[in-house]
Amino acid sequence: MMMMKNPIILVACALLFSSLAVLASQNIFGPDKCCFAFISQPLPKKKVMSYKYTDQLCPMDGVLFTMLSAREICADPSVVWVKKIIEAKDRVQAKKVNSSVSKETN
Structure with missing residues (x-):
């Protein structure tokens, strides 16, 4: 059961990071x-x-x-x-x- 939690946490963190990166990049490139x-x-x-x-x-x-x-x-x-x-x-x-x-x- 311990092996299942690590990939789930990793995927959740990756999704969170990528969504934050998308939000930040929208403000950088627009006027x-x-x-x-x-x-x-x-x-x-x-x-x-x-x-x-x-x-x-x-x-x-x-x-x-x-x-x-x-x-x-x-x-x-x-x-x-x-x-x-x-x-x-x-x-x-x-x-x-x-x-x-x-x-x-x-």
Whole structure:
């Protein structure tokens, strides 16, 4: 009877390990966030804290705007108002970098 328990325990452990490996691999290979619908009306630039592009593995290209309220909103990166917000945020970021570099050199 003792011989039967060892293979059963071994098979049970192997099944448990393989199911955990499958669950872990699903999170590793997929994108964090994707956009499936876009906001149509322009967002106020002052309320947008930051932006990031969605992963290339997503079915649609998108931009995730993080608002002051910490809410994330999807927008179409080809729309003019979206491009303007991105340019404005890039300019602000460049100014911050330039001012910190000039402070370090003084």
